[in-house]
Amino acid sequence: MADQKLVLDAKGVYYRQLNERIRDAVTGGVREIELNNVNGQRYIFTGLKGELSLKINGVPGQDMAAFMNGPSIRVEGNAQDGVANTMDDGKVVVNGIAGDVLGYGMRGGRLYIRGDVGYRVGIHMKAYKEKSPVIVIGGKAGDFLGEYMAGGSIILLGMFSDKPYAPICGRSLGTGMHGGVIYVRGPVPDTQLGPHLTSEPVDETDKARIREMVTDFALELGLDAQHILAESFFKVKPFSHRPYGNMYVPC
Known part of the structure; x- marks a missing residue:
């Protein structure tokens, strides 16, 4: 065998x-x-x-x-x-939609979803030594995408969705995020951002990272990478690596 x-x-x-x-x-x-x-x-x-x-x-x-x-x-x-819950390395490609809490605590490898995803995707993601996890979502995402994110990259494309009138992401995008980066194809509605976050156009270093990840995503799913990359991307990142530091009083 x-x-x-x-x-x-x-x-x-x-x-x-x-x-x-x-x-x-x-x-x-x-x-x-x-x-x-x-x-x-x-x-x-x-x-x-x-x-x-x-x-x-x-x-x-x-x-x-x-x-x-x-x-x-x-x-x-x-x-x-729960796909890729605490995954350490490898690759998962879903040629469809997927549910909630994908990539929870993920610390390495890649997760590609062609269509929409549910709530709390990529929460507590973290980089680990030389590993940096990646989630690419071809459709739209529910609330709390990237919640408490500490490392790695999420790319949200919003293209291959069965929800044409919904915003690209739900409420509280990146709430509690203190590391890593979320890239969004097209502008991010301010009303969807979690507290202590900012959205800005990507720079050349970001573009190179996005190009590499999107090219691999498109290759796996038979999509046109150039068409995906033709739109501008925006970067969501935290103001601070300790977003709730001022809530605690030193003893």
Whole structure:
């Protein structure tokens, strides 16, 4: 079985049994797995390490790729909440929409969502040594995007959305943010910004970073990178790395 591709039918398979089969295959040397008929099974590829490749046809459940360190996952469909929870490294590509709390505490790797995402995406993201996590959202985002963000990069494009009349992001963008950066394609409505944040046009260094991340995102999802990059981008960042420092009285 070593080094061969394994195809599993997940229809009607309880999530524990499905994950046991995946782990047994990886232990046996399989490095490429395709799952068909996935329908809400949780914790897929959670905690797995190394150069592994997973393709999911269907809708994976909560906490896919949690604590993952190295593998690549491609989802041909939508995804539920908690994707890439505390992910250390690797890449997750969702060719659809995804739910809430994506990339919670993420400290490395890349998460690409073609469409819209829910609430509190990228909260508590952090850079770790040489690692700097990246989330690229092709559609729009709900409230509290980048809440308490401490490191890494979020790019919000607002392009591939099924909500044409909604603002590009919900309320309280970046609330409590004290590190990292959020890039938004087009101007950011001041009414959506969290406290202690500022929005400004990107500089040449930012443009180079955006170009690299967007080019990879577009390549993974079959999109036109030049079309995405044709619009101006704005950078959201905190005024201070201690946004609530004045709330505390020294003893």
